[in-house]
Amino acid sequence: MTFFDAFSSPLGRRSLCHRVLPDVCQILDTAVAGEPVMALHGAFWRRLDRDAFRGHTVIFAGGEIPLVRRGDGANSALVQALRGTSPFVGFRMPVMRGQVSPSDIQRIEEWIDHGCP
Numbered sequence: 001m002t003f004f005d006a007f008s009s010p011l012g013r014r015s016l017c018h019r020v021l022p023d024v025c026q027i028l029d030t031a032v033a034g035e036p037v038m039a040l041h042g043a044f045w046r047r048l049d050r051d052a053f054r055g056h057t058v059i060f061a062g063g064e065i066p067l068v069r070r071g072d073g074a075n076s077a078l079v080q081a082l083r084g085t086s087p088f089v090g091f092r093m094p095v096m097r098g099q100v101s102p103s104d105i106q107r108i109e110e111w112i113d114h115g116c117p
Contacts (some may be wrong), residue, residue, distance in 0.1 A: 009041050027104045031094050073109030
């Protein structure tokens with residue numbers, strides 16, 4: 001399978017995601033119950049490799065902010081959005097889906113704290 005092929009089908013995207021970010025992808029996929037994500041960003045984690053995930057930005061409140069701050073999980077946009085904390089107060093992700101458990105958010109935070117290996 002070529003790199004392009006991995007992104008050309010939902011199954012391929014999921015497979016690539018689960019090879020490079022297994023815990024994070026599994027947690028996020030479980031939160032959206034495998035359904036399509038209707039938000040503008042879609043299921044971004046399924047189409048990014050590890051380096052792109054680490055460098056990904058999100059647009060919020062008129063500006064771009066980094067998705068993760070390597071070494072600082074608590075202040076990473078991903079963790080803040082999953083918890084619904086500033087600057088995402090009132091916008092806990094995933095919207096209209098099951099919430100990610102505190103223990104799973106903690107696992108993501110620890111992964112970021114360790115530099116997103």
